Structures are given as structure tokens and as C-alpha cells.
Amino acid sequence: MKMSSFTQTTIIWDAHTGEAKQQFPFHSAPALDVDWQSNNTFASCSTDMCIHVCKLGQDRPVKTFQGHTNEVNAIKWDPTGSLLASCSDDMTLKIWSMKQDTCVHDLQAHSKEIYTIKWSPTGPGTNNPSANLMLAxxxxxxxxxxxxxxxxxxxxxxxxxxxxxxxxxxxxxxxxxxxxxxxxxxxxxxxxxxxxxxxxxxxxxxxxxxxxxxxxxxxxxxxxxxxxxxxxxx
CATH class of the missing domain: 2.40.128.630 (Lipocalin)
Structure with a gap:
């Protein structure tokens, strides 16, 4: 189980025992969202405009993505776990590639803050592989x-x-x-x-x-x- 609150630290809890397993104090401002990529890897975003990809058992981020110019409200992994989408108060939506280690799309069309995002359950790695992958x-x-x-x-x-x-x-x-x-x-x-x-x-x-x-x-x-x-x- 994960937790991100209005603090700078993301805490991983054992859902069976209720014990805190590890703390990740990498953000310099409140963390706003967390999303798991796999059983041991997750991403977190914050009002500090940074996105950290972290792995259980490691004491520093695996990757850090920077590019937003205002707080990052939400992050979501695509169905394959190779792309990470983020949205921000800077009115942009960005798609980050784990393989290329960079932002591959900087999507600008909204005229106010973007509050949340969701990937479609389509494309490779899903139950609907013939349909194109979309992001809302x-x-x-x-x-x-x-x-x-x-x-x-x-x-x-x-x-x-x-x-x-x-x-x-x-x-x-x-x-x-x-x-x-x-x-x-x-x-x-x-x-x-x-x-x-x-x-x-x-x-x-x-x-x-x-x-x-x-x-x-x-x-x-x-x-x-x-x-x-x-x-x-x-």
C-alpha cells in the first residue's frame, strides 16, 4: 500500500501488518499523487514540479523527470509501464519515456489547470490490443x-x-x-x-x-x- 499526503514524503505501508516499510523523502514540497508501475516500482509527483520514479529497497530515485513549470497534479503509467503521463497547473500534459529517459510529448491545448488524466485500456498489453492507445x-x-x-x-x-x-x-x-x-x-x-x-x-x-x-x-x-x-x- 502507498500513501502520499500533504507532506514531502511518500510512505510505503505493509497492507497486512499496517507497518511502514519505507519512506521516500525526495520531494522538496508536498507530494500530490503516486502510481505503481510494478510491485516494487512507483512514481510520485509534487508541488515542487518534479516527478520521481522510485524502487523499493533503494535509497534514491531511479529516475527524476523535470519539465513542468508549476505543480504536478497527477501521474499515470500506461498499460505497458513504459510511458508515464503527467498533468500540471501549467496547463500542459507531458508523456515521459522510461526507455528514452525524456519527455516524448509535450501536449498543450487546455486553457486552465489539468486536474487528472487516465489511459485507455487499449493497445499492447491490454485486453483490447487492436484498439489504439488513448489518453484522457x-x-x-x-x-x-x-x-x-x-x-x-x-x-x-x-x-x-x-x-x-x-x-x-x-x-x-x-x-x-x-x-x-x-x-x-x-x-x-x-x-x-x-x-x-x-x-x-x-x-x-x-x-x-x-x-x-x-x-x-x-x-x-x-x-x-x-x-x-x-x-x-x-
Whole structure:
């Protein structure tokens, strides 16, 4: 189990015993997100604008990626663990290559902070290998963008939200994307066409959306404390 809090240290905990196994005090400002690449390697990002790739048992980062000019809000490994995506308050989305040890795409299109990102469950190493790998980014500019990772271009801009977008999630087959915004709406999009296929309005700002394993239900949590489950079969 991992933990990153509003401190400069990332702590790895043993989920069975509850004991702290190792601390990684490498950031110079609060750590904001952590994502595992494998059972013993993870990446962390921080308001210090740095990204560290760390390995259990080692007392210094395996790699450090620098290039953002403001705090890094979220990081996510692609399905193969060879690419790391990051998004920042500097309004950019960057894709880092572990093999090339550098930023391979610097994606600039959003007009405000990018809050979170998600990789599609498609492409090599997934259950949907024939479909292209995509990346979704959610921003405080009220838009969601879908990116073609291989070409490094935006293929769809999803514009129906009226407030900051806090969460995005791909369906298990990658054909649909759910987005949740502080406008209280959950939208379901066709990832191939960019078309809006379903829309639901809740009772509070949407902070998180997620799919079930079969891809026919979406869960959403809201700012008023409510949690709803949307049945897409109805």
C-alpha cells in the first residue's frame, strides 16, 4: 500500500501488518499523487514540479523527470509501464519515456489547470490490443480532451461541461469515457467519435467516476456526500 499526503514524503505501508516499510523523502514540497508501475516500482509527483520514479529497497530515485513549470497534479503509467503521463497547473500534459529517459510529448491545448488524466485500456498489453492507445485529460477549463498517444495530437475535445472537470474514466473496452464535473453532471462519451451518448445530473459537484467490470454501470461520488450508480442499460 502507498500513501502520499500533504507532506514531502511518500510512505510505503505493509497492507497486512499496517507497518511502514519505507519512506521516500525526495520531494522538496508536498507530494500530490503516486502510481505503481510494478510491485516494487512507483512514481510520485509534487508541488515542487518534479516527478520521481522510485524502487523499493533503494535509497534514491531511479529516475527524476523535470519539465513542468508549476505543480504536478497527477501521474499515470500506461498499460505497458513504459510511458508515464503527467498533468500540471501549467496547463500542459507531458508523456515521459522510461526507455528514452525524456519527455516524448509535450501536449498543450487546455486553457486552465489539468486536474487528472487516465489511459485507455487499449493497445499492447491490454485486453483490447487492436484498439489504439488513448489518453484522457480533465481540466478546470471545463473540457475533456482525448489524445492519440502515438501521434501526440488531440483527437477530440469534449465541451459539454460548464464547470471544472475532476474525474474521467474509460469503460473496460475503451469504447466509452465517463466524465464528472462540478456542474453536477456525469457525461458518457463515445471515444471514437467524441459524441455525447448519455448525460446524468446529480445533486452535487462530481468528484469521481468509475466503471464496473462489465461496462454497463458507472458510479459517481458528489460534493454533497451522495454516491450514485448509473445503469447504462436503461
Amino acid at each position: 485529460s480533465a481540466s478546470f477549463d471545463s473540457t475533456v480532451r482525448l489524445w492519440d498517444v502515438e501521434r501526440g495530437v488531440c483527437i477530440h475535445t469534449l465541451t459539454r461541461h460548464q464547470e471544472p472537470v475532476y474525474s474521467v474514466a474509460f469503460s473496460p473496452d475503451g469504447r466509452h469515457l465517463a466524465s464528472g464535473s462540478f456542474d453536477k453532471c456525469v457525461h458518457i462519451w463515445n471515444t471514437q467519435t467524441g459524441a455525447l451518448v448519455h448525460s446524468y445530473r446529480g445533486t452535487g459537484g462530481i468528484f469521481e467516476v468509475c466503471w464496473n467490470a462489465t461496462g454497463d454501470k458507472v458510479g459517481a461520488s458528489a460534493s454533497d456526500g451522495s454516491v450514485c450508480v448509473l445503469d447504462l442499460r436503461k
